Amino acid sequence: MSAATxxxxxxxxxxxxGTARFFADxxxxxxxxxPAGLERNPWLRDGxxxxxxxxxxxxxxxxxxxxxxxDHVAFRCAGYPEMLERVRAAxxxxxxxxxPDLAIRQIFVAEPNGVQIELNFYDS
Numbered sequence: 285m286s287a288a289t290x291x292x293x294x295x296x297x298x299x300x301x302g303t304a305r306f307f308a309d310x311x312x313x314x315x316x317x318x319p320a321g322l323e324r325n326p327w328l329r330d331g332x333x334x335x336x337x338x339x340x341x342x343x344x345x346x347x348x349x350x351x352x353x354x355d356h357v358a359f360r361c362a363g364y365p366e367m368l369e370r371v372r373a374a375x376x377x378x379x380x381x382x383x384p385d386l387a388i389r390q391i392f393v394a395e396p397n398g399v400q401i402e403l404n405f406y407d408s
Contacts, residue, residue, distance in 0.1 A: 296342035
């Protein structure tokens with residue numbers, strides 16, 4: 285038995301709507317309400333409808349109910365030039381990386397709560 289792929293990421297925040305907009309605007313994820321009983325907590329779905337990012341209202345907004353040492357979340361993406369332009373147009377501080385041996389280009393950007401987001405683009 286082994287893990288097949290990342291299922292979702294959960295982010296605690298004081299601003300669920302603003303955090304959800306960040307992921308929707310940057311990654312093109314669709315904002316939907318959470319399931320029954322969690323409607324105030326938006327879930328962001330990928331193109332296949334899978335809930336990839338859960339946003340949870342937290343008065344402290346610092347992940348106090350979860351794991352504080354989370355370093356980053358990585359997404360496999362397509363369309364490197366378009367994404368880089370989107371990041372630049374939004375005025376988001378970012379860092380670029382290229383690892384030729386792995387045929388990967390990366391864009392690193394922080395979401396509004398300080399979680400580092402790693403966007404991976406594998407050369408085809």
